[in-house]
Amino acid sequence: MSVSTSQPPQPVLQDALLTLEGRVATLTLDRHDVRNALTGTALADDIVAVAEWVNRCDEVSVLVIAGAGSAFSAGGNVKDMANRGGDFAGDVAEVAGRYRRGIQRIPLALQAVEVPVIAAVNGPAIGAGFDLANMADIRIASRKAKFGETFLNLGIIPGDGGAWFMQRLIGYQRAFELTLSGRVIDAEEAKEYGIVLEVTEPEALMEKVNELAARIAAQPPKATRLTKRLMKMAQRTELKDFLDLCAVFQGMCHNEPEHLAAVNAMLEKMAK
Template identity: 80%
Template sequence: MQLPVTNDALLTLENRVATLTLNRHDVRNALTGTGLIDDIVNVAEWINRCDDVSVLIITGAGSAFSAGGNIKDMAERGADFAGTVAEVEARYRRGIQRIPIALQQVEVPIIAAVNGPAIGAGFDLANMADVRIASTKAKYGETFLNLGIIPGDGGAWFMQRLIGYQQAFELTLTGRIVDAEESKKIGISLEVVEPEALMDRVSEMARQFAAQPPKAVRLTKRMMKMAQRMELKDFLDLCATFQGMCHNEPEHLDAVNRVIAMTQKR
């Protein structure tokens, strides 16, 4: 399938791994005031239609992962921030709030390669991934209250599910900046690596994910997301149905035969 056109991001696909690089380093990859919202949403929707993708990596070009909102535009009451309550509400729904909805529905694993600061909506974007691998130069900040606004992009929903209510509450109410090492300690980042090793480590993990049977990978991702909002009995019913689907896929028998062959060689 042909890659979708992106305006402010770069998209590549190699060995079943799609890499989306936010490419507005002139504004530290701010999501507002750029075409990055449309790029992220369009790529997310494309992945669900493309069976050739098993993993999505999101990273940033330049020194930042994403600065979130453009503060200069806020100060100047730019088009993304001015207007009546109804106008702002509609702009959020039709704009940045499309990102959490789109990424929450992505059927493949998402790895955020956090190369630098992920601030405000940029922090929330990283938290929408399934896994975060951070450079030692990464910093995270839920800084909305510092600007007199709330996390309007769904960040409060994602972060407390990631690190728990109490820790998420403290980070949100203080608006303080968390460095890479603390981010690993409190469960935001899975790993922290040197900047020059970041993409190698993320690519290694992506290859491990992509090497698994692709249809089972998508069902597993869906299953794990649905587990967060289902009662156990309903979830087990879902698992039984998904398992029936897996048992009837050729990739299941292929995988079983590979394991048998490997065992016989030992």
């Protein structure tokens, strides 16, 4: 019986765009009319659908998340908050259930993505939009980008898991200060704190992101996915157990055709 090598079709998205080129999938949040708000739109559904598709599609080695328009993402829809409508309507149990069925699916889905994720932060990333950027493995920002964990300014908490992600990214003390002050910082300050890897001119953002994505995508794809799994598991695994896992993953890599191909390519390069 033959084994099918067909790849899963791209998901049908409502409020975002998806392209795949050179093993790099680019998900563009496309609700610039509401500054790519993650509530009151279908963006949460779209992000989750793409995250799940990436894990099933062997043709993807990198996922880039970008925002259309002037903002990366404004987070929650403040008008809905004011009207106690949309995702924010109802009593405690109703709101909690809507969070679990809605925006909280994003961190769970992105945390499970098997390939490197790069956030191309073109403009403001505020509230849940800031948290979305922090769910990526790498952030590259335009000089027009701004970042703010602004939930307390509105009398709410980071309900999408932002407090979990940020302190793992930059440490408890700085994450605490940014979260409790609710202040908005520019791209250079974000780089100083280690939130973003690099800051570019606005017109150069996607070129820089795509350059990095292409370099990662050129690596052997199966080993790339295993390496990301190791990087994630290193954060929560004791050293002895982690080394046991490394040994098994290394055995898997040594038995993959892509390993021998990479070794031969290196030997040919050395011989020149």
